[in-house]
Amino acid sequence: MSGFQGAGMLLAAKAGPDLPAMKDFLPPQILFQGTPFAINRIILIRIVATIVLLVVMSVTASRAKLIPGRWQSAVEWLLDFVRTNVVYQVMGEERGKRFVPMMTTLFFTIFIFNLCSVIPGANMAATASITMPLVFALWIFAQYWVAACREQGFFKYLRSELAPAGVPPLLLILIAPIQLIEVLLIRPFSLTVRLFANMVAGHLLVATCLAFTQYYLVDAQNALLAGAGVLWFVGGMVFTLFEMFVAALQAYIFTILGSVYISQSYPELG
Amino acid sequence: MDIVTLAEVSGNISVLGYGLAALGPGIGMGILVGKALESTARQPEVSGRLQTMMFIGLGMIELLGLLGFVAFMLA
Numbered sequence: 145m146s147g148f149q150g151a152g153m154l155l156a157a158k159a160g161p162d163l164p165a166m167k168d169f170l171p172p173q174i175l176f177q178g179t180p181f182a183i184n185r186i187i188l189i190r191i192v193a194t195i196v197l198l199v200v201m202s203v204t205a206s207r208a209k210l211i212p213g214r215w216q217s218a219v220e221w222l223l224d225f226v227r228t229n230v231v232y233q234v235m236g237e238e239r240g241k242r243f244v245p246m247m248t249t250l251f252f253t254i255f256i257f258n259l260c261s262v263i264p265g266a267n268m269a270a271t272a273s274i275t276m277p278l279v280f281a282l283w284i285f286a287q288y289w290v291a292a293c294r295e296q297g298f299f300k301y302l303r304s305e306l307a308p309a310g311v312p313p314l315l316l317i318l319i320a321p322i323q324l325i326e327v328l329l330i331r332p333f334s335l336t337v338r339l340f341a342n343m344v345a346g347h348l349l350v351a352t353c354l355a356f357t358q359y360y361l362v363d364a365q366n367a368l369l370a371g372a373g374v375l376w377f378v379g380g381m382v383f384t385l386f387e388m389f390v391a392a393l394q395a396y397i398f399t400i401l402g403s404v405y406i407s408q409s410y411p412e413l414g
Numbered sequence: 415m416d417i418v419t420l421a422e423v424s425g426n427i428s429v430l431g432y433g434l435a436a437l438g439p440g441i442g443m444g445i446l447v448g449k450a451l452e453s454t455a456r457q458p459e460v461s462g463r464l465q466t467m468m469f470i471g472l473g474m475i476e477l478l479g480l481l482g483f484v485a486f487m488l489a
Contacts, residue, residue: 166487233466334477341480344487397473404470 435482
């Protein structure tokens with residue numbers, strides 16, 4: 145600790161490292177300023193990522209062969225993973241069939257958007273502002289209400305959610321409001337916050353490591369501090385890999401929780 | 415009588431708050447993963463199903479930690 149402080153005093157004249165802050169997530173508008181269609185950096189990343197995803201998937205689909213190559217089998221493995229391990233695992237094949245396209249879209253979009261946080265040049269997850277996760281969550285929200293209305297009817301679904309079977313009538317006074325808030329607010333809110341906060345935290349972590357790397361290795365111009373800079377650099381690389389893992393994990397958790405919510409809209413299996 | 419300042423805290427105390435908020439989810443996550451591993455060892459044939467359930471629980475637990483993070487950002 146004292147060594148760190150001593151080193152800090154040596155450099156007292158220099159400005160500190162360029163640490164990331166919340167303003168990174170509210171970048172200035174760069175196109176169509178002042179209109180409702182104003183585009184900032186994060187929205188631009190979203191558009192580019194969507195186009196790249198669409199082009200890559202269309203090209204892969206149009207060149208699909210009976211004996212898949214390496215790339216095609218990777219894509220097929222992912223598609224199969226979403227269908228079998230996410231949707232069918234939770235909902236079963238019969239009910240899950242109609243939700244496979246939706247969940248596949250969600251999984252791939254969220255995965256690619258999250259992955260933008262480690263792609264050089266983008267360096268910011270397209271899901272790192274609250275609107276995008278909110279749109280995904282509202283999609284799930286709409287789907288499970290629509291599924292409930294179609295499969296059980298609105299009031300029957302509401303009754304089965306608010307008054308779970310086997311709960312004593314007196315306890316319903318407590319349970320029913322909690323369940324109502326859960327169905328209306330907590331589900332979409334938790335989906336949104338989980339994805340958004342994960343991406344913000346990941347970006348802050350990686351950017352902090354790399355900011356210290358830049359400061360100690362380049363700006364400080366001190367051979368003693370280069371060691372600390374190398375350590376920060378290693379940390380930055382490790383967290384970059386961790387971010388890639390988190391990108392996939394968050395896409396998985398988002399789709400699997402979405403499937404769980406939708407499958408709860410269906411009547412209990414007899 | 416003068417007030418003597420012996421120690422001063424600079425920065426934001428919500429950093430400590432986030433540390434506290436991460437404690438509970440940490441314990442919960444440990445129990446969750448430990449139990450999932452235990453059940454997989456007892457009955458390896460249901461490991462796929464258990465893994466799905468584990469990730470659902472993981473999502474819930476993770477949210478608790480992240481709510482602390484959001485509160486920390488808002489502070």
